[in-house]
Amino acid sequence: MHFIVYRLPVLLYMGLIFYESSGPIESPALEAIPDTVLHAAGYTVLYLLAFWAVHEGLAVAARRGGYWLPAMITVLYGASDEFHQSYVPGRVASLQDLAADAAGAVLGILLVAVLRRLYKKKREGIAP
Numbered sequence: 491m492h493f494i495v496y497r498l499p500v501l502l503y504m505g506l507i508f509y510e511s512s513g514p515i516e517s518p519a520l521e522a523i524p525d526t527v528l529h530a531a532g533y534t535v536l537y538l539l540a541f542w543a544v545h546e547g548l549a550v551a552a553r554r555g556g557y558w559l560p561a562m563i564t565v566l567y568g569a570s571d572e573f574h575q576s577y578v579p580g581r582v583a584s585l586q587d588l589a590a591d592a593a594g595a596v597l598g599i600l601l602v603a604v605l606r607r608l609y610k611k612k613r614e615g616i617a618p
Contacts (some may be wrong), residue, residue: 533595
């Protein structure tokens, strides 16, 4: 059960990213959105799920890499996905996309910090 709650979501999401990057973009709605925005948004979600998996919740667990281990997982997965895309017909590997993936990780760090602060204030009975 522990694996299903904490680890499986990030693995499934990584599988979804791999699947989506294995072919051409077929949605006109997605084609209208800048690629860097899609990467940043997608990798923000990946960061959140990686944080959840590493720390088993929103609290930073001792000796588990703080905010940076999930960020490293996120960026390294982004790099591996760009490498993968270099072999997919119709797709290209791009440092710009990798930078957007890293920006998504940074946005994820900020989002977790804000969520943790709001949760702490709520627990202490202080209005945000």
